[in-house]
Amino acid sequence: MTIERWERTTEVPLLVAALLFLAAYAVPILQPGLGRGERWMWMLVTLATWVVFLVDYVVRLHLAPDSWAYARKNLLDVLVLLLPLLRPLKLVRTLRTFSFLHGRQRLGLEGRAMVYAGSATVLLGLTASLAVLSVERGAHGSNIATFGDAVWWACVTVTGTGYGDLFPVTARGRAIGIGLMFGGLGLLGVVTASFASWFMTRFKRGDEG
Amino acid sequence: MTIERWERTTEVPLLVAALLFLAAYAVPILQPGLGRGERWMWMLVTLATWVVFLVDYVVRLHLAPDSWAYARKNLLDVLVLLLPLLRPLKLVRTLRTFSFLHGRQRLGLEGRAMVYAGSATVLLGLTASLAVLSVERGAHGSNIATFGDAVWWACVTVTGTGYGDLFPVTARGRAIGIGLMFGGLGLLGVVTASFASWFMTRFKRGDEG
Amino acid sequence: MTIERWERTTEVPLLVAALLFLAAYAVPILQPGLGRGERWMWMLVTLATWVVFLVDYVVRLHLAPDSWAYARKNLLDVLVLLLPLLRPLKLVRTLRTFSFLHGRQRLGLEGRAMVYAGSATVLLGLTASLAVLSVERGAHGSNIATFGDAVWWACVTVTGTGYGDLFPVTARGRAIGIGLMFGGLGLLGVVTASFASWFMTRFKRGDEG
Amino acid sequence: MTIERWERTTEVPLLVAALLFLAAYAVPILQPGLGRGERWMWMLVTLATWVVFLVDYVVRLHLAPDSWAYARKNLLDVLVLLLPLLRPLKLVRTLRTFSFLHGRQRLGLEGRAMVYAGSATVLLGLTASLAVLSVERGAHGSNIATFGDAVWWACVTVTGTGYGDLFPVTARGRAIGIGLMFGGLGLLGVVTASFASWFMTRFKRGDEG
Numbered sequence: 001m002t003i004e005r006w007e008r009t010t011e012v013p014l015l016v017a018a019l020l021f022l023a024a025y026a027v028p029i030l031q032p033g034l035g036r037g038e039r040w041m042w043m044l045v046t047l048a049t050w051v052v053f054l055v056d057y058v059v060r061l062h063l064a065p066d067s068w069a070y071a072r073k074n075l076l077d078v079l080v081l082l083l084p085l086l087r088p089l090k091l092v093r094t095l096r097t098f099s100f101l102h103g104r105q106r107l108g109l110e111g112r113a114m115v116y117a118g119s120a121t122v123l124l125g126l127t128a129s130l131a132v133l134s135v136e137r138g139a140h141g142s143n144i145a146t147f148g149d150a151v152w153w154a155c156v157t158v159t160g161t162g163y164g165d166l167f168p169v170t171a172r173g174r175a176i177g178i179g180l181m182f183g184g185l186g187l188l189g190v191v192t193a194s195f196a197s198w199f200m201t202r203f204k205r206g207d208e209g
Numbered sequence: 210m211t212i213e214r215w216e217r218t219t220e221v222p223l224l225v226a227a228l229l230f231l232a233a234y235a236v237p238i239l240q241p242g243l244g245r246g247e248r249w250m251w252m253l254v255t256l257a258t259w260v261v262f263l264v265d266y267v268v269r270l271h272l273a274p275d276s277w278a279y280a281r282k283n284l285l286d287v288l289v290l291l292l293p294l295l296r297p298l299k300l301v302r303t304l305r306t307f308s309f310l311h312g313r314q315r316l317g318l319e320g321r322a323m324v325y326a327g328s329a330t331v332l333l334g335l336t337a338s339l340a341v342l343s344v345e346r347g348a349h350g351s352n353i354a355t356f357g358d359a360v361w362w363a364c365v366t367v368t369g370t371g372y373g374d375l376f377p378v379t380a381r382g383r384a385i386g387i388g389l390m391f392g393g394l395g396l397l398g399v400v401t402a403s404f405a406s407w408f409m410t411r412f413k414r415g416d417e418g
Numbered sequence: 419m420t421i422e423r424w425e426r427t428t429e430v431p432l433l434v435a436a437l438l439f440l441a442a443y444a445v446p447i448l449q450p451g452l453g454r455g456e457r458w459m460w461m462l463v464t465l466a467t468w469v470v471f472l473v474d475y476v477v478r479l480h481l482a483p484d485s486w487a488y489a490r491k492n493l494l495d496v497l498v499l500l501l502p503l504l505r506p507l508k509l510v511r512t513l514r515t516f517s518f519l520h521g522r523q524r525l526g527l528e529g530r531a532m533v534y535a536g537s538a539t540v541l542l543g544l545t546a547s548l549a550v551l552s553v554e555r556g557a558h559g560s561n562i563a564t565f566g567d568a569v570w571w572a573c574v575t576v577t578g579t580g581y582g583d584l585f586p587v588t589a590r591g592r593a594i595g596i597g598l599m600f601g602g603l604g605l606l607g608v609v610t611a612s613f614a615s616w617f618m619t620r621f622k623r624g625d626e627g
Numbered sequence: 628m629t630i631e632r633w634e635r636t637t638e639v640p641l642l643v644a645a646l647l648f649l650a651a652y653a654v655p656i657l658q659p660g661l662g663r664g665e666r667w668m669w670m671l672v673t674l675a676t677w678v679v680f681l682v683d684y685v686v687r688l689h690l691a692p693d694s695w696a697y698a699r700k701n702l703l704d705v706l707v708l709l710l711p712l713l714r715p716l717k718l719v720r721t722l723r724t725f726s727f728l729h730g731r732q733r734l735g736l737e738g739r740a741m742v743y744a745g746s747a748t749v750l751l752g753l754t755a756s757l758a759v760l761s762v763e764r765g766a767h768g769s770n771i772a773t774f775g776d777a778v779w780w781a782c783v784t785v786t787g788t789g790y791g792d793l794f795p796v797t798a799r800g801r802a803i804g805i806g807l808m809f810g811g812l813g814l815l816g817v818v819t820a821s822f823a824s825w826f827m828t829r830f831k832r833g834d835e836g
Contacts (some may be wrong), residue, residue: 042692115828152383159390161371163580174779181786189819190826193397201398203322361592368599370580373791401607408608412531471769570801579789611814617817621740 003063003070010056021049025127029134030147054081110198117190124187125154128180137170142169158184212272212279219265230258234336238343239356263290303418318406326399333396334363344381351378367393421481421488428474439467443545448550448565472499528616535608542605543572553590562588576602590611630690630697637683648676652754656761657774737825751814752781756805763800764825771795778816785811 024045028034034042057077064070071078129150136144143166144150153166156181168174233254237243243251267288273279278285303348337357345353352375353359362375375384434543442463446452452460475495498606547568556564561584562568571584575598586592651672655661661669684704691697698705756777763771770793771777780793784807795801 032324042354045728060660107774109831113827116830118827148380148383152387156371156392157788159369159388159394160578160786160788161366161390162373162580162783162790163376164373164789164791165376167790167792169773170779178782181782181788185819186822187817189396190817192394193402193820193823194827195395196402198397199326200318200322200403203325204318282476357589357592361596364596364599365580367788368603369597370575371582371789372580372585373586374585399605401603404604404609405608405611408525408535408610409531412534413527415556453813477705566798566801570805573805573808574789577787577812579784579787579808580791581789582791584792606812610812611820613813614820617744618736618740618821621743622736 001063003060006059006063014052014056017049017052024049026130029130032137057081101154108198108201110194110201113194114191114198115157117187117194121158121184121187121191124180124183125151125158128157128176129154132168132173132176135170136168136175139170139173142175144168154180157181158188160184173179210272215268215272223261225267226258226261229254233258235339238339241346258289258347266290317407317410319403319410322403323342323400323407326396326403329391330367330396330400333389333392334360334367337366337385338363341377341385344379344385345377348379348382351382352384353377362387366390367397369393419481423480424477424481432470435467435470438463442467444548446525447548462598465525468499475499509574512557526616526619528612530617531612533617535605535612539602539605541568542598542601543576546594547572550586550591550594553588553594554586557588557591561587561616562590562591572598575599576606577604628690630687633686633690641679641683644676644679647672649653651676653757656757674712675709684708725835735825737754737821739773740821741818741825742831744821746815748785748811748814748818751807752778752785754782754801757780759795759800759803762797762803763795768796769800781807784808786813786814806823 024042028039028042048086061067063072091102129147131146132153133147133150136150138140144153149166151169156163157177160181233251237248237251252281270276270279339358341353341362342356343349345359353362359373362377365372365375366386369390377386442460446457477486481490547565548592550562550571551565551568554560554568562571567584571581573588574581574584575595578599586595651669655666655669659786688694688697756774759771759780760774760777763769771780776793780795783790783793784804789806793805
């Protein structure tokens with residue numbers, strides 16, 4: 001079996017696994033009053049999806065003509081296996097595959113770059129909202145108490161606006177904030193540059209037509 | 210009748226309609242003590258202008274050689290019909306038509322892109338100011354009380370400065386703020402890129418001449 | 419006499435006049451306890467430099483082969499005559515002429531664009547600092563009390579950082595702030611774009627050499 | 628002996644010296660309760676590394692075929708000798724040499740520009756954190772008390788987010804903040820532009836392959 005065929009076959013199962021992983025991360029944070037049994041269930045889901053991603057990675061290494069070259073070219077995969085918080089990026093990747101199959105006609109290169117970097121920004125913001133909420137809620141002197149607060153804080157942070165009505169006060173919360181600021185600069189830089197380029201192209205075309 | 214002729218004929222009436230719609234949105238917010246009769250009048254104006262835009266859209270669909278292709282190419286029009294808050298963008302479009310007719314000689318491509326994206330930013334900021342004022346004024350713990358406050362907040366937000374002296378506290382106010390932050394990043398990104406490009410071109414020319 | 423010769427001859431006197439105008443604007447703000455006589459003296463300096471700029475403009479219009487074309491091409495000059503606060507931009511212009519004469523060998527196009535847009539940013543920030551200080555000092559609820567505060571506020575505003583420790587509270591102070599935010603976005607956009615371009619060029623060259 | 632051979636030979640010793648200088652700057656700030664002997668030791672280390680850099684500079688001037696041309700081309704070196712706080716930039720330079728020797732295959736031009744400008748940002752942020760901590764700690768009304776606070780403040784400042792939960796209140800602290808804001812705009816502008824360019828290139832390639 002070729003690696004291309006494997007990737008095509010596992011596309012939908014991996015999308016489901018990524019969504020389940022995200023759910024297993026989100027639900028216990030959003031519902032802090034969860035029972036012991038349900039907590040265990042979501043931990044099992046986390047573990048199961050992690051095993052699924054591990055198996056997928058090992059199989060792809062085996063199927064690749066040159067395993068070392070493949071591993072070096074796909075360093076993000078290893079990162080995602082080691083750092084669970086980066087897992088949602090798998091979701092973006094699957095989304096990218098989808099848009100590659102179906103969206104080629106509708107969207108130009110800039111449009112797809114905007115969708116890809118924009119989706120990565122949304123996932124980054126969502127993950128950071130959940131992470132900061134689980135860390136800051138209950139901390140002494142914290143002002144991020146609800147999921148709504150966390151989403152608002154993430155948007156204010158990722159765009160670099162920084163009102164200062166809400167901000168993390170714990171070391172881990174600040175680390176999440178630093179990741180979000182720099183990640184936002186990079187990803188929204190791609191979105192803005194693509195948007196400006198797309199805008200000028202459309203503007204020029206409307207000028208001629 | 211061709212679609213081009215329709216668009217040329219309806220240009221001025223649609224400009225008036227867009228201005229009326231904006232006025233019908235702004236006046237009840239800026240004058241909260243309005244009588245029942247006046248409130249009704251402005252609601253009728255809103256409805257009437259909406260019907261005008263709907264009729265214009267349907268006529269254009271009929272006049273287009275391929276209605277489906279036209280609808281797909283002008284998705285913004287549908288969005289504007291469904292979400293009244295985006296309506297002022299019609300105004301920018303008309304403004305664009307005007308600048309296309311008269312301004313071709315004076316402004317280069319970058320100049321017109323700056324005027325277009327800059328006008329869209331002003332309209333976005335103005336709409337967001339009005340919207341946030343109507344939502345936040347009177348909310349518990351809110352600090353945006355007057356139209357002056359709202360305009361100052363919108364400028365501080367759209368440029369990403371974010372002092373934090375004023376900020377929305379309600380869910381709807383925060384949603385407006387999020388739209389303004391991301392919209393400002395995109396539109397002001399176009400303005401800044403166009404300005405930098407125009408500046409460098411003029412600078413280079415001044416260097417040679 | 420040709421217009422080029424006039425511009426070359428008046429270069430140094432106009433530079434002195436621009437510096438005097440800036441001083442006449444700055445001194446009464448920085449020293450609020452000035453005597454009546456000194457206040458009058460600085461107002462006379464303001465008036466005299468304004469007359470100098472007006473005479474220079476009229477002479478240039480007369481010397482130009484096509485006065486109307488010249489006026490249309492130099493709209494900034496009229497703006498500067500009407501709005502005294504924009505006057506310091508004359509200073510930048512003179513500075514630009516100087517760097518054109520002497521700096522051609524040392525700095526590339528990007529370097530000069532950085533110097534020009536950077537100087538305009540410094541002048542804009544300095545003018546805004548003085549203006550905001552004269553407006554906010556003594557206003558009810560204001561937190562900008564000294565020139566040091568005003569400079570710190572201007573830097574925090576022009577870069578879009580916006581801590582919110584200091585911010586204008588009067589309508590005129592806010593208007594100055596809005597001008598500074600948008601002006602900073604434009605001018606620092608040019609500086610940043612030029613710096614990135616210059617950096618990549620030098621980086622590429624170091625790569626080859 | 629040629630200048631190239633000297634630079635290759637002194638690479639590792641200068642890297643060690645730069646690290647020692649950074650340590651000699653950091654340790655007395657991070658450990659304010661240091662004994663008199665230890666303070667003296669770190670001051671000696673500072674002096675010794677400074678002499679090392681001075682000797683290196685003089686030797687390079689002697690080895691260069693045209694000393695004046697070399698001095699004019701390497702103005703950063705003089706700056707670094709006069710202003711100790713800029714010294715860590717030497718570290719980045721050595722790092723650049725390393726990545727030139729070993730990393731040419733792995734990273735493209737944009738990748739290396741990102742690593743270089745990113746490292747400079749990290750060093751700038753680290754130096755500013757240490758400097759602001761030594762200045763603000765103990766100042767009246769200051770809110771930056773620990774190294775963790777200082778790093779968080781530096782990240783919030785360099786990205787232009789500016790929550791305003793922490794900010795310098797002394798004149799020297801504000802000067803450091805101004806340097807960090809403008810330096811961050813320039814360096815992170817390079818990082819963002821390189822990242823966007825790299826992203827679009829990879830995106831285009833993935834599109835074709």
